[in-house]
Amino acid sequence: MSGFNKVVSNYQEAMAGLTDDMTIIAGGFGLCGIPEGLITEIKRLGVKGLTIVSNNCGTDNFGLGMLLEDKQIKKMVSSYVGENAEFERQYLSGELEVDLTPQGTLAEKMRAGGAGIPAFYTATGFGTPVAEGKEVRQFNGRNYILEESVTGDFAIVKAWKADKIGNLVYRDTAMNFNPMAATAGKITVVEVEEIVEVGELDPNQIHTPGIYVNRIIKGSFEKRIEKITLAKN
Amino acid sequence: MSGFNKVVSNYQEAMAGLTDDMTIIAGGFGLCGIPEGLITEIKRLGVKGLTIVSNNCGTDNFGLGMLLEDKQIKKMVSSYVGENAEFERQYLSGELEVDLTPQGTLAEKMRAGGAGIPAFYTATGFGTPVAEGKEVRQFNGRNYILEESVTGDFAIVKAWKADKIGNLVYRDTAMNFNPMAATAGKITVVEVEEIVEVGELDPNQIHTPGIYVNRIIKGSFEKRIEKITLAKN
Amino acid sequence: MSLNRDQIAMRVAQELEDGYYVNLGIGIPTLVANYVPNDIEVMLQSENGLLGIGPYPTEDQVDADMINAGKETVTAALGASIFSSAESFAMIRGGHVNLTVLGAFEVDQNGNIASYMIPGKLVKGMGGAMDLVAGADNIIVTMTHADKRDNSKLLENCSLPLTGVGCVKRIVTDLAVLEVKDGAFHLLERAPGVSVEEIQQKTAGKLVVPEHVPEMSFDA
């Protein structure tokens, strides 16, 4: 399936076309399920003025946090700033614009963006700072606010396995925001642990159909863990 | 897991609590992936004045079509009336109220209902009879209409396998509307081909988490096919 | 000579490109799958939840759980994926399907399409058609140029309830290939042996005819 073979052989090719001031939708929750090599490539490219839509911004020296060091990010759309001192510092100092967005609203904004739904109502955030400037409307006597969807020039996604035409399978809680991010990029780039032949994945068990995926690269992952918590003996 | 064992042993128990004038969300596409035994039980119960939200209304003598015979249905919310002469007749004569709803809007209305989203905007149906009486709003220069979500007093669902705590797996295109229906019922009843022990299903490969499911019954299915179409030799 | 159904499908198939995800409606559009050029590959989306429609099954392969949006038994192609109706229409509504081919009762010079009901006579419902025409960037309508009584189906304004507004870009009929833009039908090609005059006569809406109108070519 030549027209459907989406595998690229290097990171330059994977992120080709990324330029200053673009919007990137990123999968991952904390450092779990993040496209490590794609982020490193964005750092190498040195593009500036990025808007990044991602639940977190990595940690101080890993994941998306690496892009904060070189001030590549103009704006973050995230639910959680904690556990990243530089993120918090740049936010409080005003160097970095942060659109604090409830986690479920963020997930739904990505999904809606990929699904052609420009806006939806949610009770989440009604009466809070999140609701400022947003329309409030009642349905069945309850108050909801209007939230608009997000899409990106690029989406960067981490999956466990991909076949060559971009069907994806995630592993455990490394799935998180990745399936929605995959749908919301004009160009969706996926970094995976393993690329398999077309036909090896069960059609009933594909988490992200290949139609959403433009480029696939096999990465190698450090998979840093934020909090190793062990069972007591 | 006594509190989580959702298996019931007979159809009376499965549909207990269903009364006149209730709303039922039903999975299935045509005759594919329909909860045959639950529909038969609704017919046996003889409840009237039902509103049924389902892409189709079965055929003249199978599936939900059986409920048309005894005039149990007051209103259908469906995308497709074709291939069911009695459905078309009751609609055209005005005996049956039909809210013709685009298929994708119908699927999204069910999903939104289950997901606590009371309404969303879609371009689908703008400028058509579907838009009548609905708010129109522009986003990024394009026209969209506001669609409200649906929920039901009951949802009736057909899955392939369930474990005893209600985790579901669907098979092939018998999935269709079933996953959304499963989320949108106050009481969600699932009829399956096989009930397995807790732990037998891979956590990464569950289509519907058990949290949405209230009752499970093992059925036996005729699986009537509407159009057998064969490869030419 | 006007084209038959298979010839219309053959002409539509020339619009396919390698790597396209395509949704084919019921009727003539379904036939397009038979004429995909040998040197390209496309994946067919079925809105009931299948990306990668394979051939019709052999008798042994028939499976009630595996149907297409026309409720015909099908198989899954290599590399197929199966998903819910919500996911299927997320794909469609979100503009991820490259091309949609569907039939119609009428289209008009503003790209409006009517395809789902004839009030008082025929109510089938829109199924997924409204989502498909609202979601796709690239829509081809296939139909006969006129009905059995020679009434044109290419109108100034659709007379039937609309399926979508301003969405039809291209039309392939038994007589011609036309583009819809700037409030007019633009004649691009005519069927072999069909005169421009016949097309003009059977087009009720505004028709723009260039100096030279090539005949369709069916060279494989």
Add this chain to the structure above:
Amino acid sequence: MSLNRDQIAMRVAQELEDGYYVNLGIGIPTLVANYVPNDIEVMLQSENGLLGIGPYPTEDQVDADMINAGKETVTAALGASIFSSAESFAMIRGGHVNLTVLGAFEVDQNGNIASYMIPGKLVKGMGGAMDLVAGADNIIVTMTHADKRDNSKLLENCSLPLTGVGCVKRIVTDLAVLEVKDGAFHLLERAPGVSVEEIQQKTAGKLVVPEHVPEMSFDA
């Protein structure tokens, strides 16, 4: 004596019912999992996409791909399911989770809660808390009754940016169990040895005290 963190968790655990799906926030709420009564079973939801949190892993079981919403390594319980963040919050927003337990900086007598930022000082972000308080029918807030300087955290009106409005139904502090309704805190139970006077003194909002206020019971 005021309760310690584990005792607060023990008291919260008494609110659990057999078959409950429960989301436990970071901190004291997480400890609730250790005190689920033996005769009932609950399933714990983690908003990053896991229903059925199991025990912390042994060293051999540690897996970077398996974490909870607090980013701690965990395992999956028997019968667990794993899903996307959109699906996880569909569950939460749609009201399918039976009980949410979370911490707070402040609550007020109208059921408002502030838990995600202290302007100019501390910005962690709301994470999933805003969705959880908007989505759950049944919310228990755990916190100390007053801060380290003895300033009450049970106020007439929250002073910090809100996480949610009118959503808190029940509060378990180191001193008391309270219900929030009709614009007041209703004292239900006091910690063993804690006087009604101390609770009154440390409750800045309107407090309704019934004639008899039983001590909490920790009989297993």
